[in-house]
Amino acid sequence: MMSPEDGDVSWDFSAIFPHSMWLGAAVGISNVVCLWNILNCKKKISQILWTCVLLQSIYLSVVSASRSALVASLTTMFILILCNVKNIWKFLKYAIVVAVIGTMAFPVFYNNSQRMQNKIESSEGAYGSRTDIFSDGFKHFEEQPIFGCGFAVSYRDGHRDVGRLESGSGWLSILFQTGICGFTFMAFILYNVKKKVKNIRKDRILQFYLFPFIFLCLHSFFEGYLLTSGYYLCLLFWTLLSYLYTYHVISQMK
Structure with missing residues (x-):
């Protein structure tokens, strides 16, 4: 337990x-x-x-x-x-x-x-159990929209916390902590992965790595770990992202 x-x-x-x-x-x-x-x-x-x-x-x-x-x-x-x-x-x-x-x-x-x-x-509120965390995050994002509030910074009950805690959503954490600039950069990385990943239906090995990554992308909408170094999900997300980003080169070397 x-x-x-x-x-x-x-x-x-x-x-x-x-x-x-x-x-x-x-x-x-x-x-x-x-x-x-x-x-x-x-x-x-x-x-x-x-x-x-x-x-x-x-x-x-x-x-x-x-x-x-x-x-x-x-x-x-x-x-x-x-x-x-x-x-x-x-x-x-x-x-x-x-x-x-x-x-x-x-x-x-x-x-x-x-x-x-x-x-x-x-579950109560607009965002269920994460209503308070999200509300504080959006409030301070409006004050610092371009560069965000900084890595490992989050707000809870109006108080500024510096540490490993994220906002209850990995993608919102990127937006809140790194602002529009950081979120745009992350979107650019994912877009490049999409361009490099081809022949999904035929390449079963690619599916083995791609679909766990898709799961992490979906799961991290509701759980915060994309910027929390040390958590195994953070390590797995960025490792899979790196692998998929270079998959077109790796597949040619085999």
């Missing part, structure tokens, strides 16, 4: 991680990678085994109670399936298999989703 920090959170399962959010992100990546293995296995027995692992991974996503990680992983998995579907009949086959397995597994997942349900019910 996760160690209590602010208030009683001892019921949040976190496994080997100090915080349940980091477990949710890890199994979110696991969900995507398990599906990639299912789609690329040649033998039926391997597909069945990976499907069992995927169901256990999704179960951990539910138990960790990370709504953002679960939604981001399911969205990424849907895109991955679409990327590998060559015709409508194959898509229907995948849809039927997912529907049957989902129907069978739903009671187990639902019975262990109480913590996630409690989070949804307790």
